[in-house]
Amino acid sequence: MTTHTASAAETAVAGLRTSFRRAGQGYPLLLLHGWGGSSRLWHYTLRDLADRYMLIAPDLPGFGASPPLSGRLSLERLADWVIAFADALGLERFAINGHSLCAAVAVHVAARYPERVSHLIVTSFSTFRDERERRVVASIHHLMALWLALRRPWMLDVQPLMRLVGSRFFYRLPADHALLRETFADFLAMEQRTALETARGAGSPTISAALAAVRAPALLIACRHDQIMPPPGAPVAAARIPRCRLVWIEQCGHLPMLERPHEYHAILTEFLKDGAV
Template sequence: MATLAVSAAETAVTGLRTTFRRAGHGPPLLLLHGWGGSSRLWHYTLRDLADRYTLIAPDLPGFGSSPPLGGRLSLERLADWVIAFADALGVERFAINGHSLCAAVAVHVAARYPERVTRLVLTSFSTFRDERERRIVASIHHLMALWLALRRPWMLDVQPIMRLIGSRFFYRLPADHAILRETFADFLAMEQRTALETARGAGSPTITAAMAAVRAPSLIIACRHDQIMPPPGAPVAAARIPHCRLVWIEQCGHLPMLERPQEYHAILSSFLEETTA
């Protein structure tokens, strides 16, 4: 296990301050957190893989400590933002790992900028097989939108509320109370317009075309008990992406990097080392 320190820093991207975390040395790997998260989602990844990779995890605009973008948001615009972020750090070519909603952003990065992406990892990502599944995911996001309207800072100190929300994201709630609290704090802190507009992006029709355009070697890491992204859609997504492999993690919810970090990192490292070779 790496003992290298994780540094928190800021840089300007498209004129806005952006907070990010960085650790390690080696080939660069960009880590994009999902909806309602921040770079803190990669707490264990930054610690455990720093001896093999340069790990860079931004707070996307409107999440964590980064201010929101103005104007209309879209997956394409966020993909362009990721490239601007990499340019600001002087990172020309990189592997990219996107979680949940930002897996769709990572797909668009790989499709729009194939010369920049060496490898693509999609964590807790799936697509819809039919209209019924689309409606299920839409209803989940609608529920989350209702929570956005009701959320208050004091909820962070109400254990039943924190555990109720956490049960949607974890198969088993983490024993480490600090991890659960950080996850809930990020959910409460996301900027409301950003959250609502990015949540709608989960059903964007551009995702299917972008998947077909990916040229980088790709991996989907899916979890059997994911209540946010429907597991049956993961094989469909893998079939739509050229040169894509699908690996399952059993008895795990939407956040494998927090719930099953050792297994998750073993899968991730194996894929990155294989394709490098």
């Protein structure tokens, strides 16, 4: 078996330096990390699926090693940024997989640019059934963003705090201390304004219309013990996308690509294989 190693690279998008990781050859699959993450979230995916696809995982603006965008942020603007990123790499058509909040970004990419997206995958994503739930989801993400105002660099070395935050994202905390530390470091490293403005996107009223406008074959991977995106909203989101398959992962929290990578990758591969990618 050939061993594939992800390479780190940079490109300019809208005049700003953008960091990304790339691995493999074949049909392109863009991987968008969620709120509080970075391209490191896809470590196992870049390793395990590189023999099938060209995997490209950017650090979105204001996350990881990419500087933030100026001006107001919105799901639509981030979707346009993703297309500009794909243009910078010469990708005309691709599959896209968005996690958590950036699943909503991926949905907007598919809705606004249907000719560019062959397959849509949304991971750990749910939506609201009514206005009350929309406000609850939005308030949860806003409170998490406000908490970041209290962060300090030394928090990364406070293991009880790291485990407390990690317990919100994992069903079972990983035995690999380095993996947990990386996840917490990315969470602490978000640029403050980016964190606040993107958190507001969780309750954006544009999400429902974008879900309905998707034309690509779609897959929603939901986790039964997700404490960030409420599981009851996953079937609601899947039902609003015209051609969407919903698959559950049991005993898993918000980060299936880290907590249950083998099962997660098998689901991805089956979906893309059925679509002849």
